[in-house]
Amino acid sequence: AQSVTQPDIHITVSEGASLELRCNYSYGATPYLFWYVQSPGQGLQLLLKYFSGDTLVQGIKGFEAEFKRSQSSFNLRKPSVHWSDAAEYFCAVVPRGNTGFQKLVFGTGTRLLVSP
């Protein structure tokens, strides 16, 4: 079945430490890949996206993600976490290869907690 999996429900990282959030997908053809962030009281915001080309993509707020076709993964990383990064992070995909409207499909999210 087609799916987007975020295996970690919660992650706690110390401020200043590095971060990696995992995302795996199961689709016949590599979908378009996205990471969104949902901060308390704010709408979902696009961090970065991957359509094709360079497998390491840069996003806003110092985030990057790496697409690995062999692992069907699109993990989000940040070298040094700030307290303001505490939020919920969603991996999302848009399937490709079909005609017509293709909706954005979200994973279940990973809640990031940042400790002092």
Next chain:
Amino acid sequence: DTGVSQNPRHKITKRGQNVTFRCDPISEHNRLYWYRQTLGQGPEFLTYFQNEAQLEKSRLLSDRFSAERPKGSFSTLEIQRTEQGDSAMYLCASSLGLSTGELFFGEGSRLTVL
């Protein structure tokens, strides 16, 4: 503020009542989406408009749900005869036609059905 605006932000209602949510998208965006988000889950697609035409509806959108976008600008989502299972955050998003997956979300309307 020129972002996506949703009203009301919070709604508490009794089971069986009707509720309506409004979404004002970014003005130049021709596509508008409704998603639902329950606790511990990612947003789930409900429906999609291109201009005033409703082009896609999820099976999650039962007969009690209706969405409109009468002039291709703002949209409303009405839930009739609410049930406790309708309690969720209802998210509206908008996008330009060619921006695949790049949605701009509002802050959401939280519905609590007692």
